[in-house]
Amino acid sequence: MKKLLFTLLGLAAALTLPAQDFKITHGPWLCDMTEDGVTVLWTTNKPALSWVEATEDDGRSFYAAEHTRHYETVAGRKQAHKTLHAVRLNNLRPGTKYCYRIFSQEVLEWKHGDNVLYGRTVASNVYKRAPFRFRTFPATGTDCSFVILNDIHGRADDMTELCREINFGKHDFVMLNGDMSNSIENEEQLFRDFIDASVNLYASETPILYNRGNHETRGVFADRLHDYFPTRSGRHYQLCKVGSVCFLLLDCGEDKPDTDIEYGGLADYDAYRREECEWLRRAVASETFRNASARVVFLHIPLDGGTWHGSNHLRNLFLPILNEAGINIMFSGHTHRYGFHPANDEVRFPVVVNGNQSYIRCDMTGDRIAIRIVGPGGRVAHTHEFPLR
Ligand SMILES: [Fe+2]
Incomplete structure (x- = not known):
């Protein structure tokens, strides 16, 4: 009887626990930089469809214009089942300063076919703090x-x-x-x-x-x-x-x-x-x-x-x-x-x-x-x- 009571109490507690908010948990960090690209990585606490928006850093606000979305793709398909996100930015200009913002949209349910049910989108902050910045490697020179x-x-x-x-x-x-x-x-x-x-x-x-x-x-x-x-x-x-x-x-x-x-x-x-x-x-x-x-x-x-x-x-x-x-x-x-x-x-x-x-x-x-x-x-x-x- 006592065992059953504990089980029921445990079940009730589990049902009343608030679901963990969807969030970015680590990163972003940059690697594999070249003169024309870089890979941006971060993690979320739940699977997500993720992308990076990047633009040349011309001193304007990140909100000045819409930006291209860069996704992690495998053979033409965007990745939406992962919690570790690795997005490659390509076709950048050498020795050029860029700013970027990361985004992840939670995948709430994905049971069959491509019927993906999305939840909230989270992103790095570009309002209260400056967007992240990097400079691509130069194409020439020893410095x-x-x-x-x-x-x-x-x-x-x-x-x-x-x-x-x-x-x-x-x-x-x-x-x-x-x-x-x-x-x-x-x-x-x-x-x-x-x-x-x-x-x-x-x-x-x-x-x-x-x-x-x-x-x-x-x-x-x-x-x-x-x-x-x-x-x-x-x-x-x-x-x-x-x-x-x-x-x-x-x-x-x-x-x-x-x-x-x-x-x-x-x-x-x-x-x-x-x-x-x-x-x-x-x-x-x-x-x-x-x-x-x-x-x-x-x-x-x-x-x-x-x-x-x-x-x-x-x-x-x-x-x-x-x-x-x-x-x-x-x-x-x-x-x-x-x-x-x-x-x-x-x-x-x-x-x-x-x-x-x-x-x-x-x-x-x-x-x-x-x-x-x-x-x-x-x-x-x-x-x-x-x-x-
Ligand atoms: Fe060692």
Whole structure:
């Protein structure tokens, strides 16, 4: 009897609970920026049809005119069953400032056919606060600046504190160079570990370039990471171009042998790195790469010839190609300690390793690369400068 009473009380409580309001829950953040496009991502608490309105930032109010709606489509069909929204803006002009607003319309019911019953529409605010803004990458030139963060391992508050002094609006992008999470177990953890903090700091207006570390290859949700930082190629490793500078984002895989007990029988990184190596060979031979005014590499695990398998495999595969590719500089992390390896006969380009308590600020101009490694309180711990030949 008592059990029945509790069940009835529970049912009554469930029926009287107010339905959760439809809302935008995280973001927006920008990624995969090019000279003519960018991808805008955010989440809602319920499935929705979502779109972005964007316009060149000519100083006029966002309300001055109607704007084109950009949707996430798959083979011609707008996506309406998702809570993670990723809208690609295409055909933008290089080096141009845009402002944008995100919209989501709740899908209340969708039982059969295309009989979708829509609910409320929510949007980012462009009245009480300014619309979000970004600038597309330039098509030419070497002038660019960026910030590198790595090995945050879910310490979002430390990252926020570390970045307090940075004026992100001055930078073309922020490179997350691996191990932002310890392992990836679910969506909420990704937000808690570093995405929400990145959105609060910069990511709605300054794009993220994401380069996976070995820790992001772990966890039950690890295979979904790419959905949160999509690339047009569908691959983690990629070649990005900002002006006439080329950036190689190399995916390191794991650091121990694939059969290590820690990987639960899931690791197949030897084959993956060999496949990536074939891509790298083609990437450095491409006209874009050969004609670049500077060539920068990001690789989470340094090629410092340590004794661990991952580092050695990366070195054996990638170094002969990179040594012949006119690389100006490589940025790594992983060791949680600052390190600097000048170019020598074995590794023919300088390697800067950022620790886990600092960020790197890199400013490139036509004739030099200037690097500052900045620790807590904005203290510049190390500087390096390299001429661009
Ligand atoms: Fe690492």
